Amino acid sequence: MPVRLQARRARPICGLSLxxxxxxxxxxxxxxxxxxxxxxxxRLPPPAACKDPIAGVWKSHSYxxxxxxxxxxxxxxxxxxxxxxxxxxxITNHSWLAEPHESSPPPCRGELRYVISMDAQGTxxxxxxxxxxxxxxxxxxxxxxxxxxxxxxxxxxGDIDADLLEFQTVNNDGGRxxxxxxxxRRVHCNxxxxxxxxxxxxxxxxxxxxxxxxxxxxxxxx
Numbered sequence: 001m002p003v004r005l006q007a008r009r010a011r012p013i014c015g016l017s018l019x020x021x022x023x024x025x026x027x028x029x030x031x032x033x034x035x036x037x038x039x040x041x042x043r044l045p046p047p048a049a050c051k052d053p054i055a056g057v058w059k060s061h062s063y064x065x066x067x068x069x070x071x072x073x074x075x076x077x078x079x080x081x082x083x084x085x086x087x088x089x090x091i092t093n094h095s096w097l098a099e100p101h102e103s104s105p106p107p108c109r110g111e112l113r114y115v116i117s118m119d120a121q122g123t124x125x126x127x128x129x130x131x132x133x134x135x136x137x138x139x140x141x142x143x144x145x146x147x148x149x150x151x152x153x154x155x156x157x158g159d160i161d162a163d164l165l166e167f168q169t170v171n172n173d174g175g176r177x178x179x180x181x182x183x184x185r186r187v188h189c190n191x192x193x194x195x196x197x198x199x200x201x202x203x204x205x206x207x208x209x210x211x212x213x214x215x216x217x218x219x220x221x222x
Contacts, residue, residue: 035062037168040183043103047165050189054129054160055079055087057188058167063100067176070103071095075131075156075167075184077122085124091133091154092117096144105143112145118153129167130157156182 043061050056058075076089096105096113105113117138122131133153154177158169167184171177189195 035064037181037183039063040181041166041185044183044185045187047185048187048189049165049195050186050193051195052079052190052193053162054085054124055190055193056186057190058184058186060182060184061103062182063103064180065100067097068099069095069097070105073154073156073182073184075120077131078190087122087124087131089120089122089131090117091120091131091156092140093154108144110145112147113143114139114145114147115141115143116151128157128159130155132156152176156184 040060040062044059048056055077058077060071060073063070072094074090074092074094076092077087078089080086080088093116094114095116096102097111098106117140118133119135120131120133122129124130132155137151137153139147139151152173152175155172155174156167156169157172158167160167165186167186169182169184171180171182
């Protein structure tokens with residue numbers, strides 16, 4: 001049975017500060033130890049085209065050299081009701097201790113690997129999306145090593161780039177994560193939201209009239 005513990009709420013920060021933090025932390029050398037935006041982007045699968053501009057399943061994939069750990073965050077966003085920019089869903093953190101080249105979990109060798117999840121809520125104000133954990137967090141799985149720590153609820157804030165189909169965020173959890181740049185790409189649509197991108201071309205057969213008897217055909221033949 002998953003272990004459920006109480007965690008304190010992450011502290012929100014304002015939109016302009018978030019944008020500046022995302023740019024500075026992700027592009028200037030020597031500031032921050034997480035993967036750059038370009039590195040994170042290169043690891044993500046192609047985006048899913050959905051009818052809803054926000055709802056769906058979003059994923060990130062980054063490495064933090066400070067803690068020597070890889071993390072894949074999954075955001076499951078469901079619109080509360082049509083016409084309202086309010087969301088509910090779940091945040092999942094799958095992390096493992098490994099070297100920079102081990103972007104997939106290696107075989108167990110005594111180092112920690114874990115899966116944590118939490119309920120989440122989100123709102124959009126002036127085009128700026130906040131999606132954050134609420135309530136308690138759940139230790140769902142520890143395939144390797146042992147867990148003896150607490151966990152702060154994640155709080156992602158940023159903007160969705162409609163051209164790149166990315167949610168460009170910073171994470172602030174009131175603890176370890178302080179303006180950590182995290183790039184999400186939507187990888188799945190919710191049920192019934194997939195845009196059919198297959199071309200539908202109706203090709204009418206060309207008209208064909210059999211030659212009349214006695215009508216000359218090509219090459220001088222009858």
